[in-house]
Amino acid sequence: MAITDTSTFPDPVYRDTVLAPLFDGAKTHFAGHVRAINRAHLVMLTETAIIAPGTAATIAGALRDIDAEIDIPALTYTGAYEDYFFLVEAELRARIGADTAGALHTARSRNDMDHTVFKMALRDRTDTALTQALDLADALIATAVAERDTLIVAYTHGQPAQPTTYGHYLAAVLEVLLRDITRLSEARAALDHCPMGAAAITTSGFAVDRHRMAGLLGFTAPLRNSYGCIAAVDYVTGLYSALKLMFLHLGRVVQDLQFWTAFEVGQLYVPNALVQVSSIMPQKRNPVPIEHLRHLASATVGRCDMVVNTMHNTPFTDMNDSEGEVQVAGYAAFDSGARVLALLAALIPATRVRADRVAANMDAACVTITELADTLVRVEGLSFRQAHEVAAHTARAVIADGQPLGAGFTAFARAFTDQTGHAPALTQDAFAHAVSARHFVNSRTRFGGPAPAPMDDALSALRVDAHALRSAQTQRRTRIDAATTARDTAFDHLMTGA
Structure with a gap:
């Protein structure tokens, strides 16, 4: 049985839920780019002799007038045309006739x-x-x-x-x-x-x-x-x-x-x-x-x-x-x-x-202790694992006593002697220098490190x-x-x- 369809496009719900938001998006975001495409396409069609210069002049004049006369932000979607593209095409037809206006769409698609x-x-x-x-x-x-x-x-x-x-x-x-x-x-x-x-x-x-x-x-x-x-x-x-x-x-x-x-x-x-x-x-x-x-x-x-x-x-x-x-x-x-x-x-x-909070946090957390271990390897000739043990005992001791690491030479000397069986060669001044934050940073001179030269x-x-x-x-x-x-x-x- 044949279907009788008396409906007309667009359905009001489709208009309001789909077509109107799309139209608003087009006029807000795309109208200027559509304008550029229309102008470029017309130039290309004329240069390739697909349309005649006289036709191109008529279309160009109409496009210029549309740009000058239509307040795009003020447009409201009515459903009279499916989308922004067809609105512009309809304006062209109204100004220069369907045959001439239609030439602009030669060899292109939406x-x-x-x-x-x-x-x-x-x-x-x-x-x-x-x-x-x-x-x-x-x-x-x-x-x-x-x-x-x-x-x-x-x-x-x-x-x-x-x-x-x-x-x-x-x-x-x-x-x-x-x-x-x-x-x-x-x-x-x-x-x-x-x-x-x-x-x-x-x-x-x-x-x-x-x-x-x-x-x-x-x-x-x-x-x-x-x-x-x-x-x-x-x-x-x-x-x-x-x-x-x-x-x-x-x-x-x-x-x-x-x-x-x-x-x-x-x-x-x-x-x-x-x-x-x-x-x-x-x-x-x-x-x-x-x-x-x-x-x-x-x-x-x-x-x-x-x-x-x-x-x-x-x-x-x-x-x-x-x-x-x-x-x-x-x-x-x-x-x-x-x-x-x-x-x-x-x-x-x-x-x-x-700087004050940085220094306090550094002292509280012994963040320079790695350099003490490194120094013990270089100066005292310890293996890194042994040096790490000395440093770990030192850190635990100063943290327990609430001391900054720089003031922990006594704890360090005791830990060193316990681990090695002899006193360290590192002096108190050398110890303080080794565990200072500035020395820690400045000694990291390798590629990518924080010392001034690599930085x-x-x-x-x-x-x-x-x-x-x-x-x-x-x-x-x-x-x-x-x-x-x-x-x-x-x-x-x-x-x-x-």
Whole structure:
């Protein structure tokens, strides 16, 4: 039996739950990129003689008028047209007639247009994120230089371990951040290949110039396989995976900052400008920006996971799962991530190490005891295992007596004699020097260590790496700006009809 269908598109519920949110996302995030694609495609169609110059001039004039006369942010979805693309097409038809207006869509599809639009939107956001991350890297470098010799306690497993410097710690953070920036930059490179010209799936019978189209839109080249142009989503999953790692790793640093500012540890001071007070307990200084950093970093990680997980078990074809709605939802990761990068770049240079608390914690925990064992191997000729036993007995004794290690020569001499059967050659002054935090750090002169020489080498190398990443980012934006100028010039030329 034949089905009688008197319904009309769109169903009100479908309109309100799907089409209207998609339209709002398109007008907010994609309208400018659709405009760029329309202009570039018209230029390419004219240069390849697929449409005549006179037709191109008419279309160009209408596109210019649409851009000038339609207040895109004020548009409200009514259901009169399926989406933003069809609204623009309808405006063209109303101004210059269906036949002429329809020529603009020759040899293209919403499929290749959509993925091109998504890439253009993502590259802008990624470039902003990379710039902010590099700004954070610069702040870390400057702070690490300033704090190169500032002693701190390094913790392992939540316990005081050894002395190092704040600069050494920040340089380690910086190395990870630069690797994360490199990963994000490599993911950004996947956005540099243009899907335009793939049309629906298999390119077109028209002699389009895909390389010209890519160049006009600021891409380095077309994405080669036309099926992959509309089916592959690795440019999305790879990008959000790289973005996720940056904020996962920064979140670990934030956790350290939280621990170090705790009253019981107190080795890091946060200035009043970044501290909130209690509404009832006047003695409290709450460094709550650190908490905001932690939850914003976690939210960014979760938002990245949402995008990646949405692609799981989807078909390898053009599909809505990877398109407008999930693209717009993913931008929240860039928004929260931007807040993390900006706040962290302000917080870290503003912090100060509390030398008094560092010294107290070092004394209480005997964090220099490893160097005593090393010194006994070098000076007294003990095996490391025997030297370790002497050092361990010394540490236990001074901790039991509530003494700093530097004042524990008597405990050391007793432990040494008990273990070796003779008195140590190490004098009291030499002992105090061996267990001082400054000597501990300055003797770690190996590659990658906290002593001044390897730190200077490391910071110099990190500056070079950061500069190279910054240069690559600048070149990308220069290319896109040049493409915008070239595209607009070529488009303006079309309106002469020459």
